[in-house]
Amino acid sequence: xxxxxxxxxxxxxxxxxxxFVGEKIIKEEDEIEWTKFDFKGLFxxxxxxxxxxxxxxxxxxxxxxxxxxxxxxxLIQKTRSLKTYLENQSFEVILAxxxxxxxxxxxxxxxxxxxxxxxxx
Numbered sequence: 001x002x003x004x005x006x007x008x009x010x011x012x013x014x015x016x017x018x019x020f021v022g023e024k025i026i027k028e029e030d031e032i033e034w035t036k037f038d039f040k041g042l043f044x045x046x047x048x049x050x051x052x053x054x055x056x057x058x059x060x061x062x063x064x065x066x067x068x069x070x071x072x073x074x075l076i077q078k079t080r081s082l083k084t085y086l087e088n089q090s091f092e093v094i095l096a097x098x099x100x101x102x103x104x105x106x107x108x109x110x111x112x113x114x115x116x117x118x119x120x121x
Contacts (some may be wrong), residue, residue, distance in 0.1 A: 003052050
């Protein structure tokens with residue numbers, strides 16, 4: 001029987017960042033350079049003694065969106081770089097599904113009124 005490790009890439013990255021912030025290694029607003037993170041070393045240490053036949057990260061596929069074209073292109077490039085980096089550390093990478101923007105709310109004020117405005121991020 002094969003042992004396969006599936007890792008939800010975005011949730012894993014978010015949890016690692018939460019730990020780093022909680023341990024005061026980085027600040028909440030800091031960005032982690034994921035192509036310098038030792039994913040293989042971390043999993044080798046944590047799963048020591050467990051034979052893993054396949055290690056698979058999965059991420060949602062990022063598509064260009066007209067309203068956030070510049071941000072989309074940056075995220076696509078970061079995902080490509082991370083994919084290559086993980087593959088060089090003997091991980092398989094699956095890009096599937098889609099990332100969707102989600103509404104956020106903000107309050108806008110003019111001279112007489114306040115408005116609750118929903119935006120897509």
